[in-house]
Amino acid sequence: MSTDETGQGGAQAHEGAGEFQEPGLSGVPVQKLVQLITPAGERVSHPEFDLWVQDITDEQLCSLFEDMTVIRRIDVEATALQRQGELALWPPLLGQEAAQIGSGRSLRGDDFVFSSYRENGVAYCRGVDLTDLLRVWRGNASGGWDPYAINMATPQIIIGAQTLHATGYAMGIQNDGTDSVAVTYFGDGATSEGDVNEAMVFAASFQAPVVFFCTNNHWAISEPVRLQSHIQLADRAAGFGIPSLRVDGNDVLAVMAATRVALDRARRGGGPTFIEAVTYRMGPHTTADDPTRYRDANELEDWAAKDPISRVAALLERKGLLTSELQDHVRNSADTVAREMRKGCTTMPDPQPMDVFKHVYSAPNSWLDRQQDHYARYLASFGDPAGAVSEEGAR
C-alpha cells in the first residue's frame, strides 16, 4: 500500500486533475491540492491563496518554524517519557506539525477548539500549560485543563465526537451574535463515523460558524484512507453542501491560508467549511502501536522527503534567514520547553482519592456530598490515610 504523490486518498482515476476542476468518478469535482511551499522549499505563487498569507513577514515565518520545531520536540520528549514509564500512553504527531501550527496560529483567542487527542501542537498554540498537556496521559486526572482558560476543549478520545460539540458550540455562537468560530479537528478515519456526518448535516442546516479541519494522515490506526473513501475526503463535503478546501498539510503557509479562508467565511455568516489537510502520520498511532506491521517502509521514506519542517527550513535558507543564531535560538527554546515539560511531568503530584468527586457537577449537591462522606469514612477506616491511598492504587 502506498500513497500517491499528492497524498491522494481517493481512487487513481483522480490523478492528473489539471488547473480546472474536472469531474471525478461520480461527477464530483476534484480539487487541486493547494500548495504554497514545495517540498524543496520553493515558494510558489497562487493567485487566490497568496492574498491570505501576504501579511506573513520573514519574522513570522521564522516563528512558525520555531513553533513547529518546538512541538516536534514536545512530541519526542513525551514519547521518551512514555518509554521511561512516566506516561501511560502518548499519541505522537510527528509529521503533522505544519497542519497543526498553520491552523492553530490562524485562530483568534475567542475562537473555540474541539480537537482529537493528537492536536497537542494546536493546544500549544492555544497556550496550554505543558504539565496540563500530560496530565491525562500520566493517568493523573480525567481532564487536563480548564477549557475556558484557553478556549480549547480537552481532547476527545471518542473518534469524531468533538465535531458534534463544535457544531453545537457554533450554533451557540450564532445565538450570541458574535463573530467567533468553532474549529474542530479530526482525522481521516473519523470521517467514517456517524458523528462527523451528523455534525456536518447540522452545521450545513444551520449555516453554523464551524470549521471542520480534517487531518488526513492516511492511516486510521492500521486502516488506510484509500479503503475508507473512494473519493477525496474534501469532496465528501459537497454532499453536505459544505464548501471544502484541500491543502498540502505539510505546507504551513497553505494550511494557514486555507484556515483563514474558512474562518473568514464563518465570521461573515457564510457557514461551515471543510478543510482536508493532506499529511502523513510518520510515527505510530500511539506509543502502543507498531506501524511496521501494517505499512510499507517505502511509504514512510516518500513522506520523509515532504517533511513540513525541513521545507520551511529550506525556504528560510533560500531567503538567507536560516542563520546559526536562528537555529540556536530555536534549539534552545525547544530544549527549554522539553525540560520544563519533563520537570512538570515527573514532579506532578499524585491525585488524591477524593479528587474523583471534583468536576462531576458544576455545583455541590446533597447526593454527591453523601457519597463523598461515605467514601471519606471508608478511606479513614484504613487508619493511615497515605496507606489507604496506596491500597486503592494497588487495585
Next chain:
Amino acid sequence: MIKEFRLPDLGEGLTESEILSWKVAVGDTVSLNQVIAEVETAKAVVELPSPFAGVIRELHEQPGTVVEVGKPIVSFEVADDAGTAPAGHGALSRGVTPAGQRAAGEEPAAPKREPNLVGYGAVVESSGRPARRPRNLPQVAVPANEAPVRITPAETRAADATAPVVEPVETKVIEARAGVPSGDRPRSTPPVRKLARDHGVDLALVPGTGPAGLITREDVQEFLRQGSAAQAAAPAGQAHAGGEGERETRTPIKGVRKHTAAAMVSSAFTAPHVTEFLTVDVTPTMELLAKLRGSRAFAGLKLTPLTLAAKAVLIALRRNPSLNSRWDEVSQEIVTFNYVNLGIAAATPRGLTVPNIKDAHSLTLEQLAEALALLADTARSGKTPPADLSGGTVSITNIGVFGIDAGTPILNPGEAAILALGAVRSMPWEYRGEVALRQVMTLSLSFDHRLVDGEQGSRFLADVGAILAEPGMVLTMV
C-alpha cells in the same frame, strides 16, 4: 547516587517485555533520552530512551530474557541533582540502594508499589520474590476490605512449598478460593477460561498470580505443566526436583515458533499429504547458470539454482494449474489461482517464515532473481512486511542450502503444493550410455491429495525435472 530504571508498561496494559539487546554497556556514560535498549513487547519492538544522564552501573537483565513490568533492568550512577526526577519522587527513587550496600546477586529491596504510574500494579505481586514465577496465592495483594479469610503463617508456608507433588493441590484449592474476592467464580479472562475449558482444567483449582488473584494464561499453563510433571514424577518419586533445572532448558512457546507450530499442525492434519521424489541430472541447468552469470543482462544479479528452479516451477504450474489451487472448505469450492504468489521458506533469526513473491508468474527471470534476493534479505533482517507473508499460492523450500537431499515438506497452510530443492551434488550418473560424474539434485514435492491426484502431481514434478535436466525443453512447454 545510584538510580534504578524499572521496566515500564510500554503498551497499554502489558505485563512483560523481552529485552532484545542492550545498546550500552556497564561503564558507559549516557545522556538523557539516549537509546539504551531495544525491547519487544507483545505489541511492538521499541527503543528505550535513558531516563537519566549518568553512567551505567549495572544491567540487571540479559538480552533474551522476558522481564516483568516493574522489575529493575538497569542502574545508573547520576550526579546528585542531575537526575530528571526530583529527589524523593516515589517512582524513581524508591528501592534505590547505594551500589556498595548490596551484595552481588542479592535481590534488590522489595520495592513498594508505585501507584502513580499506570502498569506498575504488577510490582506488588512479583518483585522481591525469587526469579521463578510465583505459583501460589498469598503474595497476591488481596484488597484489605475483601480478605475474608486470613492466611495464617502455616498456610503461607504450605503455599510456598512449590515442589509439584500431587498432595498440595488440596491446599491450593483453599488458598485459591481465599483469593477470589467475591467467591462466585474464579477471576479470569474469557480467553483464559476457554483455554482452561479446552484442557479440562477447573479454574477453581488454579492459583492466580495476576492482579488481585486474577488467573492468567501462564497460571493455567503452569498448572497443566505441574499436573503432568506431578503425574510423571509420582511413580518415580523425586524425578522433578527443582534444583537440577540445568539439565533441560525450557523456552516459552511464543512468537514465530508458536505460529509455525500452529500452521504445521493445522496443515498436517487437514491436508492429506503425498510426497514424491525425483532425482535429476541438472548439469545443463548449472551450465546455463554459469552462462547467465557471465552475461551482461544479469550483471550484478544474484543467480542461484533456486532462481532457475523457481522459474521452472512457474512454467510447470502453467501446464498443471491444479497445483496452484486452494481447498475452500467453507464454500465447498476449489479455488484455482490464475496467478502465482510464490512462497519461499526462509530461515530467519526469529524462526521460519514463508514470505511470497506477488504475481511471480508475470516476472521475467531478471525480475524474479531480483525479487528472490530482496525477499531473502528482507526476511533475514526480520523486516518482512505482513502483506508478504500472506496470500501465497504455492511454495518452494530450499533445503539444499543445508546440504540435504530430500525430505517430505509440509504444505504451507492453504496451499496445494510445496517443492523442496535438494543439494546439487557431483555424483556418478548415467550419461550417454556411460557412467559420468554429473551434477545431480533431488526434488521432493508434497501436494494436497484433496486437490491434486497422483497423475497431476507426477506430471508437474516431471515437468520441473525436465526443465532442470534440459532447460531447452521449455520450448516445448510455452
